[in-house]
Structure formats: structure tokens, C-alpha cells
Amino acid sequence: MVAISKIATGNGHGENSPYFDGWKAYETNPFHPKDRPDGVIQMGLAENQLCFNFIKKWVMEHPEASLCSAQGVAKFKETALFQDYHGMPEFRQAVAKFMGKVRGDRVKFDPDRVVMSGGATGAHEMVAFCLADPGEAFLVPTPYYPGFDRDLRWRTGVELVPVVCESSNDFKITRNALETAYEKAKEANLRVKGLLITNPSNPLGTILDRETLKGIVKFINEKNIHLIGDEIYAATVFMEPEFVSISEIIEEVECNRDLIHIVYSLSKDMGFPGFRVGIVYSYNDAVVSCARKMSSFGLVSSQTQHLIASMLSDDGFVDSFIVESKDRLFKRHKYFTWSLSQVGIGSLKSNAGLFIWMDLRKLLKEKTFEAEMDLWRVIINEVKLNVSPGSSFHCNEPGWFRVCFANMDDHTMEVALLRIRTFMLKHNEAMVPQKLCRRSSLKLSLSRRRDGFMSPSIMSPQSPLVRAIN
């Protein structure tokens, strides 16, 4: 066999993680309401599918946004030829404006700092290449998106050191946790080059409060290390409190701006993962310059730049879209979490993201990650839902699962909830010998479906079912 590279023969691609096993199970037997009603429902993919009718309407009303319509074809040639890594000016301006709007216009973004990349995936890798040498390290609070293991490390040779966050304080990022991680890196002889935060958080669905953000900014300035703020879920904050971006914090506290870099994308906020619109926004001129040159390896297709420039410069559309999207996410999230609580399943209180951080600790046979994997296999194989086990996010405590709720229509959501209810029913019967009255009260609570949804929101497991067990 002829030799290929170490990178190619190793496991740095990260696909041996259980995060992807569920996907494989889904792909062999995907749910379809008619063709495969018993198939696996995909709840492991953080997609935003709730607003496409809104977008399609805009697309139909704006044929000039396409290079292939009579109204747009006059721009076909110049666009097809445009490969300048600065990107189309209209594209950068529209993206900068959108980023500002998503932050309530509390900050302005400079189009000249908008650098393209191959999705957020490419953006993260690019930032790693710009900031860290092979063998150096980034601190990353846990639990974190499994893709980081590949994006930041695989071809760059950079290491990741976890900043362990605990459920006891809702996984907040504390100064202690940061210092501990920094120390650990030093002990391992790893030079820490930066800290990567995801805000709003994947998988938690929470946002960082001002105090935490200020603490983080202080920390990185003291250590003179970079801060990468992955804000790709910024427009999915569907409920108070309002999102606070790192771009706002640096206007309020002292900070060396050369340390501050934002990763953005349209994959989550707009629901366009296929279009590969990744953005690196750095306050450091040398990094902007370097990243721009590197962007040649993953420029956004000029055809897509043209479409996005058109769409995002329509203020009326963007303002309405942001509001509408939040509203739909809010309703879906509320209904989903409420329904789960009705059968005794709780989740971390969250106000953002396309998923919840579901708490199944009490369903574990024992407090181990093996037990978590056992439970997960049951969920995939019997309940037929693909959810993502917390261990794949490097959670320090077993029993947590990320469950996506925005990537399906209402009907599929109902099917998923029904399966969960049925599973919990069986599970509780197995745990507690059944009595007639319990079944009746359970049927009562189960019937309080969408119609009964007007009741006040319940975020924690206090349903009659739980009370009956305790």
C-alpha cells in the first residue's frame, strides 16, 4: 500500500464519535410520514426549518436575486468570473448590516472586516490556522459542539483543553473553571493561545450573561490570549433576556481588541447550511489580512454571495424575518419542553438555539457514561429518535442529551412526542407497579396536547406523573 499522510490515516476526522452513530442509524431508516412511519426521527441535527415559507415568498418577489432569471442574468457573467477573495462589496455590506440587526443594532460591524470561509466549519479551522501553531492549545468550555474536535484540530495540529462546566450551576463558565483549565494546560506543557466560547451555546441553548462575558474578557486580557466568539446562533435567541454579543462587551470594558474574533454563519440563523456562508470577523488587522488570503480555500460561491447580498440588504424583509423566526422558535420550544415536562422529562432552562439540553439523569441505571450509552441505544433503537448523547459533547456528567426541535414540521414533532410519551409510560410502569388510578391520571395529562397548551409554561418536571412516582 502506498503511503498517504498521517492526517489521512488517523482519526482526526472525528467521525468515530457517537455523535455520528445516531446519524448513521437515521440514514439507514429515516422517518417519513407515509413511506416509513416507523423510521428514525432525526433530532440530532441542529437545523432551522421553521421559516422557509417566509423566505420562499421573498425569493419569488425578487427575481433579480437570482443570476438565472431574466431580471438577474445580465449579472451572470461578471458574477461567475468574480473570485476576488475580498468578496463582493454588496455581500460584505449586507452581512455586516445583518450582523448588526441581529444584535438589535446595538453595535455596527465594518464590512471590511467581513472575511468569507467555507461555512462555520471552515471559519473555525481558518481562525485556528491564523492564531495557533501546531501543538498549541485552545481552551473550550464543556459541553461543546463535537465538530470542534475536527474543525480546530484535525489539519491544524492544535490541541483543545476543556474548561469543565458543571450542571450544579447550570453549566456557567466560572473564573475558577477557566483558571483550572489554564493550569491544566500549563501542566501538560501546552501553550494556550486562546479561548473559544459558543454564545448562544451549542448544546445548552443558553446565552452568556453580561457578568460572565466581562469576566471572560478580563481573563483573556490578563492572560494575553485570544477570544473566539462563535455566535452562529445569535438570531435564535427567542426569549428574554436579550442576547449580548462580545462585540458589545468590548465597547463597555477595557479590552485589547487584537484579541477578539467572531465566527459567524447563515447556517443556523437563516437555515442555509447548504449555501456554506461562513464568516470570520476579527478586530485584529493582521488576522483579517491573513484570514482573507486563506479564504481562497473556501470562498463563498459568488452566485450565493449575490443571492445573500440581495436578500440581506432588504431591510423590511430582514426585520420581519428575525422577528418571525424568533416567534416560531419560541412557540416550538415552549410546546416541546412543556410536552416533555408533562411526562416527567426536564431540560436545562434555555432561551436560544435550535435544541434543548434534555435531562435524563434519573433514567440512567447508574451514573456512568456506559449507562448513558445504553440509554442512548434504547432511544435510537426502540424509541426511534436520533438524539445526541452528552458524552459526545464532552459533558462531564452522564445523563444529558441534546435534542433538536426546529428541524421538523408539526406533524413529525407530534410523532416524536408520542414516542417519547409511550416510552416514558412503559419506563414508569416498569419502575412502579401499575395501579388503575395512575393510568387514568396519565391518560388525562397525555390528552392535554396542543389544545391544552395555553397553560402557563412549565420548565421543570412537576407533572402529575412525576408526583405520582415520588
Added chain:
Amino acid sequence: MAAISKIATGNGHGENSPYFDGWKAYEANPFHPIDRPDGVIQMGLAENQLSFDFIEKWLMEHPESSLCTAEGVDKFKETALFQDYHGLPEFRQAVAKFMGKVRGDRVKFDSDRIVMSGGATGAHEMLAFCLVDPGEALLVPTPYYPGFDRDLRWRTGVELVPVVCESTNDFMITIDALEAAYLKAQEAKLRVKGLLITNPSNPLGTFMNKETLNNIVRFVNEKNIHLISDEIYAATVFMEPEFVSISEIIEEVECNRDLIHIVYSLSKDMGFPGFRVGIVYSYNDVVTNCARKMSSFGLVSSQTQQLIASMLSDDDFIDNFVSDSKDRLFKRHKYFTWSLAQVGIGSLNSNAGLFIWMDLRKLLKEKTFDAEMELWRVIIDDVKLNVSPGSSFHCHEPGWFRVCFANMDDNTMEVALSRIRNFMVKHNETVVPPRNKLWRRTSLKLSLSRRMDDFIMSPSILSPQSPLPQSPLVRART
């Protein structure tokens, strides 16, 4: 200042090469027929601009190829969500079919081996990451595309070792040259992992004959190293002989297929550099697998995949496009080289690509690269053309320049040729004192007037060694 990476602070981005200086001069003062008629004409960018009317007509007739028309919008959602690194099946099938057609359907390509990348730029880097470890090396015949220095080396840590090709045999890749390069690498303690060939060649505009390709295949098999064949100019072969792809050679000679990888793109053949459609096609399953995972860093926008899938699966359109494009390239190339020959400028005999390899060795003050740079500055600053100096392509011999001819309309071509003619007239007047100014100028005017109209009727002239009578200007000097 907070420390950033060595990669970021170094020069691996390659932009300090003179290849880019001319671009900067162009960008500061770009030619425009009305607004800036004295601006610099861009002849340093290998773009294919000759067939857009053909493509635009097809677009108008196929609204379903767009996600944003009434006919196509039903696919908007599923396409916008599609981020599977396997790529849209229709896209892969259409690209595989197109690659076959471009090779006269003499080989078939397997759509499951089609892997996406961020343009050819991303494809090259991706292959380097898959095949080579930091500190190891690839052999690359000179002259070669300057972007390779960045694409293959910058973030990968891979080294490039030149395989020196000489003008004396038209820069053909010989076994001697390959062996010499391999030895040099060994002496420098560099482990050679592969050989990268560009076929058809950038900047030469030539392509390799069967014998050369067979030798190359034998060489890589003997050394057990990879062969990367960059075939992004495959559809720009506008004249006989017919293009021979590595994919054909391996059907004819013994070869370990795990060594063979092709880089492709639609940037040159279709003229779509902005759409970033890069392709890695490997015969090695492990490499295909790894590359596919890596493609996440540079997938083709699903919106673009949809458009390309539509376009390239229209057989009639493709057949017509490929032959029409070749025809237009042929005519433009012929007119350009003939016009240059009229003023005594020769170029390497070529039948492919979007450029010619212009021979200005006799205009150098001395046979040095400094003299080449001086001449180049004159061309940029006085003649106001951005051409690319041979040294930026690592040519071993000074005096060669790559000049692109397919990235402009006819009018701009005429302006460029007029500037070249004026320059040559001035140059020759200073070199040879005019005995009879009037006579020379008249005959020059005569030859200069034989422009596009005469061109069509006269037999083709491809090099200054043609049997046709040379212009009075050349004869006057030699």
C-alpha cells in the same frame, strides 16, 4: 501584540511574488474602453470569457436550474438545507459525465469518486493534506502555476521540489529531469511523496503526449509515489492533437491505481471561477474517503451544485458548448499569435489553455532574471499590459512571459495588440537605426493594416518558424 501563528506571520501566502505585482498595477488603473482607455489591460488572468452568451442563452431557456424562479423554488428548502459532504447525487453524476465528455468519452468517471473542494485551490491543498506529511515533498515540473507555492505548501508544511524543464526541447518533461529532481530531493533529505503535473500545462498551453505520460506513470510506479494530475484546462484543448488524460493512460499501461489522483474544476473549462467548483477525483478509496471528510472545509454551495447539475446534465448543451468553446479559443489564439508574429514576437507552439507562453528572450538586455524584471516593468508601466513574468512560474530561463488572451473582448484585444505593435516599433527603431524611415514605416503600416479581415483569409502562422514570409520588420533586424 498578542501572538498569532507562524503561518499567519510568514510569507507562505505567496503574495510577494511578482505574479501579483502586475495585478496590483492593474487594479490601480484598470483599462476601460470609455472611462480609462489608457489603463492597464489585464493579460495576467487566465479566465475564459469567450462563451458566456452561449451559457446565458441556456439559462434563459432553463429557469428550473435556479432555486429562485417559479420553476425552481420548490427545491429551495431542501437545497438550502443540504450540507451532506457526499454532494448532491445529480451534481456528482453531471460532473462525472462532463469530465467524460471533455475526454471525448474515451473514459468513464465514477460519480462516487467525485469529491468537492473550494475550487481547484482547495482541491490542491486537500490532496496535499491527504497524501503528504509536513516536511515531505512533491515534485513539480517547471514552469508551473505560482499559486501552487501557496496551495500545496502554506498551511500544509509540504515542500515543493522543481523538475526543471528546458526550452531547448519545448519544456517537455523528461525522465532525466524527473530523476534529477528526485535525487535532489533525496540529497536535501526530503521524502518525495508524489509528482504533480498540470496537463494541459499552465503556463505553457501545451499538453503531454502519450509517450511522456507513459514515462511519468512508469516513474511514479517505480518510485511508489503518487501522481496528481491537474487537468483543469482539459476542455481548452482547441486544436489537434487530441488531449490525453491520465485517466486514459491507466487503462492502457500497468499502474497501481492507488497512486492516481485528478484535480478538476469548472473555473477554466466553463469560465466559472466565482462559483468555486473544485473537484478531487482519486482512484484510491482511502484517499477518496479522507478527502470527502475534509471537503467539509470547502463544500460547493448547494445552490451552485443545483445549477451545475442542471446545466451539465443537458447533453446537447454540453456537446455544443464544448465544441463551440474550443472553436472560439482556437480563433482567438490563432489571431493573437499571428498578430504577434507579425511584429516579430514568437511563442511556444501551443494548442490548449487560455494563454500563450511568449518568447521575449531577444528583447532582454542580458540573459538574467533582473533583465526580465526590467523588461516586465516596461511592459506594465509603458506598454500598460499586465503579463506574467516567467520567473514567477519558476522558469529556469529568463525571457518568457505568460500572456492571457481569452479574458477580454475583441476590441480590448485590438487595443492590446496595437500597444504591442507600437512598443515593438519603438524598440526596433532604437535597436536598429532606421536607414530609410519612410520605407520602413510604410511597410510596417502595411503589415499592421492586415488585421482581422485579412487574418481570416491567410494561412495560419503558429510560430516565428512558419514557412510564411515574415514581416519586413523581423527581416530588417536579423
